[in-house]
Structure formats: structure tokens, C-alpha cells
Amino acid sequence: MAAILTDLSRRGDQGFPLPDLFTDVEALLASWLVAANAQNPTQLLEVLTGPAADAEHLGWTIRATLAATSGGAPVQLMSQWVATLAGTTATTAVGLAAGHNPNGGLGAHGLLSGGQFHAPASSLNPAEPYPALAWVVRSLAPGQEYFGFCLSLHTFSTRQAVVLLIAKDVTSGLWHLHNTTMGGLQCMVAWNLAAAREIFATALWSEFFNGPPFALRHPSAWMLATPSIVHVTPLPPLRRWDPVVLPADFGTYNRTFATGGYLKAANGSEWLVFGPSRLAVRLIDAP
Amino acid sequence: MTLTACARTWGPDTYNWASSAATDVGMRLHEAFSAFAAAANANPANTDLQLSVLRNHASATGSTSYGFVWRLGHPTSPLVLSFHNVSLAQGFSSSTASALLRLGLASNWIDDTSNGGYGNFSSTLLSANRGLSHYGPSGTPAVAGLEGTLIVVFDATPGAEFFLATLLRPGDDNYSLNLSILLFRSPAVSGWNLWFHRARAYIGMFSSNDRWSWRGQSPEVVSFVSGASGTQQINAPIAWQVIPLATGAVQFNSVQPRLLLPPLLWNGDNQHTDPRRLARFSDPAGGGTYYQLGAAGGAVDDLWLRLPSSPPPSVLSGWAAIGSLSWRSLSDRFSVMALPPLSPSLIGPASVPDLITDWSPNAAGLAGVQQHPLYAQQLAAAGGMGGGTGGGGGSGRPATGVLWPRRQ
Numbered sequence: 010m011a012a013i014l015t016d017l018s019r020r021g022d023q024g025f026p027l028p029d030l031f032t033d034v035e036a037l038l039a040s041w042l043v044a045a046n047a048q049n050p051t052q053l054l055e056v057l058t059g060p061a062a063d064a065e066h067l068g069w070t071i072r073a074t075l076a077a078t079s080g081g082a083p084v085q086l087m088s089q090w091v092a093t094l095a096g097t098t099a100t101t102a103v104g105l106a107a108g109h110n111p112n113g114g115l116g117a118h119g120l121l122s123g124g125q126f127h128a129p130a131s132s133l134n135p136a137e138p139y140p141a142l143a144w145v146v147r148s149l150a151p152g153q154e155y156f157g158f159c160l161s162l163h164t165f166s167t168r169q170a171v172v173l174l175i176a177k178d179v180t181s182g183l184w185h186l187h188n189t190t191m192g193g194l195q196c197m198v199a200w201n202l203a204a205a206r207e208i209f210a211t212a213l214w215s216e217f218f219n220g221p222p223f224a225l226r227h228p229s230a231w232m233l234a235t236p237s238i239v240h241v242t243p244l245p246p247l248r249r250w251d252p253v254v255l256p257a258d259f260g261t262y263n264r265t266f267a268t269g270g271y272l273k274a275a276n277g278s279e280w281l282v283f284g285p286s287r288l289a290v291r292l293i294d295a296p
Numbered sequence: 297m298t299l300t301a302c303a304r305t306w307g308p309d310t311y312n313w314a315s316s317a318a319t320d321v322g323m324r325l326h327e328a329f330s331a332f333a334a335a336a337n338a339n340p341a342n343t344d345l346q347l348s349v350l351r352n353h354a355s356a357t358g359s360t361s362y363g364f365v366w367r368l369g370h371p372t373s374p375l376v377l378s379f380h381n382v383s384l385a386q387g388f389s390s391s392t393a394s395a396l397l398r399l400g401l402a403s404n405w406i407d408d409t410s411n412g413g414y415g416n417f418s419s420t421l422l423s424a425n426r427g428l429s430h431y432g433p434s435g436t437p438a439v440a441g442l443e444g445t446l447i448v449v450f451d452a453t454p455g456a457e458f459f460l461a462t463l464l465r466p467g468d469d470n471y472s473l474n475l476s477i478l479l480f481r482s483p484a485v486s487g488w489n490l491w492f493h494r495a496r497a498y499i500g501m502f503s504s505n506d507r508w509s510w511r512g513q514s515p516e517v518v519s520f521v522s523g524a525s526g527t528q529q530i531n532a533p534i535a536w537q538v539i540p541l542a543t544g545a546v547q548f549n550s551v552q553p554r555l556l557l558p559p560l561l562w563n564g565d566n567q568h569t570d571p572r573r574l575a576r577f578s579d580p581a582g583g584g585t586y587y588q589l590g591a592a593g594g595a596v597d598d599l600w601l602r603l604p605s606s607p608p609p610s611v612l613s614g615w616a617a618i619g620s621l622s623w624r625s626l627s628d629r630f631s632v633m634a635l636p637p638l639s640p641s642l643i644g645p646a647s648v649p650d651l652i653t654d655w656s657p658n659a660a661g662l663a664g665v666q667q668h669p670l671y672a673q674q675l676a677a678a679g680g681m682g683g684g685t686g687g688g689g690g691s692g693r694p695a696t697g698v699l700w701p702r703r704q
Binding site for chain 1: 526527537549577629631633641668
């Protein structure tokens with residue numbers, strides 16, 4: 010089992026590359042969504058707003074309706090990654106879809122709040138001729154489906170992002186959503202069946218050492234942002250949470266901002282470092 | 297093999313480390329360790345990993361120092377673990393040192409009656425006294441009314457043998473320290489691993505840890521991955537990462553099995569202060585109970601034990617079940633998350649950047665692009681270098697027709 014990779018990288022000195030790039034990603038996403046929804050009839054992935062809908066607010070607002078209910082209604086998660094070209098900023102958020110205000114801002118996208126939100130951060134500038142290193146990875150292996158899109162405009166740490174990662178949480182079989190800011194700040198929302206509520210994360214479990222040696226931890230799992238000691242009323246109960254685990258094609262590398270790094274492991278597998286989340290995606294499986 | 301988990305507790309003013317009486321804490325620890333050592337030594341795979349007792353509380357030659365010396369067998373580098381108190385002064389801070397734990401090569405241990413009967417080392421791997429304090433009615437000053445407990449948990453299942461001893465003071469003395477010694481085996485490394493954990497039991501946050509594992513045939517300090525500080529979250533199973541050595545059994549660019557701690561040990565972070573020390577709660581998922589052996593908020597190394605309810609762990613004759621101790625119940629602001637089983641680590645290069653194994657995108661210009669498995673394809677897709685200017689790297693050279701000059 011390994012990712013299907015599409016390389017959408019392009020030069021930046023022949024016009025701002027993002028609009029065309031996002032259009033290409035949208036085409037791949039649309040065909041993957043049809044197949045992913047077809048083989049998961051109890052769940053639904055939708056692009057509420059895509060890059061074609063608003064040329065000034067370029068990105069995706071994705072909604073996932075899960076095969077789980079809360080208060081009698083299906084649970085809906087949302088991911089938002091929107092580049093506002095006039096402001097040269099990117100806005101990122103994940104959360105419950107109930108936090109989405111269609112008229113809240115970001116043009117046709119509306120604004121998602123109430124979950125994890127990273128305010129517009131200056132990290133894009135159409136006037137700068139940055140090339141776009143861009144990869145789409147995807148799989149339709151049952152129970153291990155995912156679609157991911159990462160972007161790196163520069164090796165500098167404020168110019169890389171995971172724009173989209175729609176993936177199964179292999180523990181629950183439910184979709185979960187991840188993205189990062191252009192500076193690598195991570196958002197993740199999933200629905201946790203054991204605790205019967207949403208859960209967020211800002212980090213993956215990775216090896217202690219920043220290397221060397223560099224090590225690939227497998228499988229990838231989120232370090233869940235469980236309730237803290239902050240006193241709130243009512244106090245959150247003592248809970249057990251299920252781990253939120255990425256599909257088997259993902260590993261966690263103990264190095265950040267190495268997008269494009271290519272790992273040839275001793276077992277013959279080969280991995281691409283995918284965005285600034287410490288994720289690496291398997292391109293060639295071990296023989 | 298069966299899991300044994302049991303406790304001995306001493307009432308107010310009867311807990312006394314500085315005693316060699318068979319009914320006091322020191323010889324009870326000896327009794328439990330001896331039972332484990334006999335079982336572990338009988339495992340066929342442990343021929344070169346024999347455990348033995350070189351000293352115990354009865355070895356004390358004076359009236360101050362009491363402790364133990366254990367020999368941890370190894371095919372090439374057997375170790376000696378020595379622990380004894382060096383004064384009867386009460387502790388009052390994390391830097392108090394009234395006891396001494398040492399780990400050294402067995403060849404460096406001097407078998408004499410120095411140190412109150414506990415011998416000496418010509419050199420040590422580890423010499424730890426930070427946060428080791430003596431408490432009890434024999435101390436100076438004496439702390440009245442304190443209870444004391446010894447918890448032992450062990451299992452001699454081949455390949456996953458472990459022995460855990462925790463000394464804890466359930467009383468409300470501000471400075472009471474909990475001390476845990478864990479010895480465990482994993483097929484991933486060549487010898488016995490040691491985790492020596494200290495935490496203040498009641499007020500304030502303090503922790504001190506020493507973790508030793510093996511790099512090839514050499515003992516080595518290890519660090520390990522735990523969760524985020526302040527999460528009120530505990531996790532298991534915990535794995536130590538085995539660090540490669542170019543000349544050792546663990547190679548760079550290798551596939552390395554994980555070094556798993558005993559799966560009933562949970563680790564994490566709990567930043568509540570009193571009254572949430574030495575807590576207990578039933579597993580929300582059922583089937584077991586969690587017990588807090590050490591609390592060390594802020595350092596992400598609280599130590600918890602999850603004991604299954606069925607089958608109940610064995611109890612040594614004359615000892616009590618752990619659940620009979622006076623734990624405090626925990627009911628809120630705490631999370632338990634099991635980690636997925638880890639595949640072996642894919643260990644990378646010895647240094648960075650390694651242009652094949654870890655290809656940094658800014659590594660090496662055109663030559664790097666040509667070598668990079670994906671960038672080379674980008675170059676090819678863009679028509680290669682064109683004009684026969686050399687380079688190859690998946691150039692746009694036609695498959696038929698003029699194939700000369702070829703300059704690769």
C-alpha cells in the first residue's frame with residue numbers, strides 16, 4: 010500500500026502560481042471525492058467552497074458528515090484553508106461545522122470559528138516570484154483513504170503548508186481533517202467515539218530526538234489536546250479517548266520543515282516528507 | 297507467567313527503612329525481589345541475564361546505612377545496582393541527599409564493607425542522590441505519624457520480564473518523596489533496562505529520572521517520548537527509542553524494533569496539586585483500575601499503573617492487594633489515551649543531510665535535482681536540460697533517432 014502521487018509543482022516567475030495550481034488540485038480532489046463518497050455511503054465529504062468560487066479568497070472549505078451522531082444529528086466536521094490574495098494572508102481553521110458562518114468573512118467561504126483557528130497570517134505575496142513545490146497524495150484503500158495536498162513556496166519555515174488532509178481515522182473509521190498554517194502550525198479535528206465528542210490536536214507523536222539519527226515513527230497518531238487543568242464549570246469528567254491514527258501510508262518524521270525530503274528506509278520503503286507537520290507519506294512500500 | 301502486584305503498608309511511626317527486621321520494609325523488598333529474580337532466572341533465555349542479590353538490609357554493618365545491591369547479568373557487561381541511605385536526616389527539598397543510588401559495571405564494583413556494608417565502585421555509570429531523603433521515626437528530625445507503603449509489581453513472562461518497586465508515603469508530609477525502581481527486559485536490547493523515578497508526593501512539583509538502556513553491548517542513558525505538558529493525560533504503551541551506534545548492534549539506516557516498557561505502566565502529566573496525589577480511578581473503558589505511583593507535574597512523567605480486574609494479579613503470601621491501600625479517588629479533569637501499537641522504527645542516517653535518505657529541498661542545486669527521485673522527474677517533465685548540454689537526470693532525450701553525442 011502506497012500513495013498515488015501527483016506532482017503539481019510549478020515555477021513562480023511566470024505569474025503567481027497558486028490560482029492555476031489550486032484549480033488543478035480541485036480537479037483531482039473532485040474525482041477522488043466521488044470515489045471516496047461512493048465507497049463510504051454512510052459518510053459524506055463535500056467541498057462547500059472551492060477555489061473556483063472566489064478568486065480573491067483562494068482555498069477550500071470542506072465539510073465531512075460522519076457516521077456518528079451527537080444529540081441525534083450526524084456529526085459534521087469542517088476544515089478551512091483560505092488564501093486572501095489582497096491581504097497576502099492565509100487563514101486556517103478546523104472545527105465542528107456548526108461553527109461555520111457563511112457570511113462571516115473570507116468572501117464566498119464564510120468563516121469557521123469555535124474550533125482551532127489561526128488568524129490571517131501574512132505568508133503569501135503574489136508579487137514575490139516564489140515557485141510552488143506542490144504534491145497531491147491520495148489513496149482509496151478501504152479504511153485507509155486519504156487525500157492530501159501540501160505546498161512549499163520556499164524552504165523557509167513560514168512558506169510551507171499542508172493545505173488539505175482529508176483522511177480516515179483508522180481507529181474509528183471516520184473522516185478527520187487536518188491543515189497547517191504557512192508557518193506549520195497544525196490544526197486537526199476528529200470525532201472521538203470513546204469520549205463522544207470532538208477532539209483537536211496541534212502535534213503528532215514523534216520520536217524524542219530531533220536527530221540525528223532521524224527516525225520514522227509508524228503509524229502516525231495525533232497527540233490529542235485533551236482538557237487541561239484550567240478550571241471550568243462543569244469540570245470535564247475523567248475520560249478515555251481513542252487514539253486518532255492516520256492511514257498506514259503515513260509516518261511521522263522527527264524533523265520539521267523538510268518538505269520534499271525523500272527517505273529511503275532500510276526495509277526498501279520510500280517516503281516523501283509531506284508539508285511541515287512532520288508527516289511523511291509512503292510512495293513505495295517495502296517489498 | 298502471572299502478574300504479581302501487591303503491597304505492604306506500615307502504620308504511623310512503624311515504617312522504618314533503617315531496619316533489617318524481616319517484617320520491615322527493607323527485607324520485604326528483598327523478599328519480593330528474590331521471588332522475581334528466581335522466576336526470571338529460570339527463563340531459558342536469561343542464562344546470561346541472571347539477577348542476584350549481593351547485599352540486602354541484613355548486610356548493614358552500622359546503624360545508618362541500609363539498602364541493597366543487586367547484580368544485573370549481561371553477556372558482556374553485567375551491572376551492579378546499589379542503593380542505600382547515607383544519613384538519617386529528613387529531606388526538605390528536591391536537592392536533599394540522604395541516600396545514594398549507583399549503577400556501575402560489575403567489574404568496577406568493589407566487594408568490601410565500605411559504605412555501611414554496601415561496597416564501593418571504582419567508577420560508576422550513574423550516581424544519583426538528588427531528591428533522595430529518609431523519612432521515618434528514626435530520622436532527624438523525626439516525622440511523627442507517617443505511614444509508609446511498599447508496592448511491588450512483577451511478571452517474569454519471557455522477553456518482557458519486569459520488576460517494579462515503589463516506596464510511597466501516603467501521608468501529608470510536604471516533602472515526602474515517592475521512589476520507583478523499574479527493571480525490565482525487552483528483546484530489542486541486550487540487557488536489563490532501568491528506570492529510576494522520583495517524585496514529590498504531596499505539595500509542589502518535582503521529578504527526577506534516570507533511564508538506562510543499552511546501545512549494542514554498552515549501557516546507555518535514554519530519553520523517551522511522552523505527551524505534552526499540562527494535558528492531564530496519560531498514555532501507554534510507552535516505548536523507549538533505541539539509539540543506534542555505528543559500530544553497535546543497532547545500525548543507522550536500519551529497521552529497529554521498539555523497546556517497550558511494561559504495558560501496564562502509564563505515563564503522562566497531571567498538574568493538579570493536593571488532594572489529587574496518589575489517586576485511583578476505574579478505567580472508564582472498564583476492566584481495570586489505575587493507581588498513581590508518582591506525581592510529577594510539569595515534567596510529563598507521572599507514573600501510573602493499570603491493573604486488570606480479571607484475572608486479578610497474584611499477591612505474595614502475607615502481602616495485601618494494591619487496591620486495599622488508602623488511595624484517593626480521581627473523578628474529573630483527567631484523560632486516558634492508549635497509543636496504537638508501534639511498528640519498528642525506520643532509523644535514518646548518522647548525520648544530516650544525507651543526500652539520499654534525507655533530501656533537504658535546498659540541498660544541492662542542479663546536481664541535487666538530478667539525483668532527487670522526484671525532482672529529477674520534474675526536470676524530465678519540463679523537457680530536461682535540452683540542447684545536449686549534459687546532465688541526464690531524466691532528460692528529454694528522444695528514445696529513438698540521434699542518440700549521439702551522449703555525454704552522461
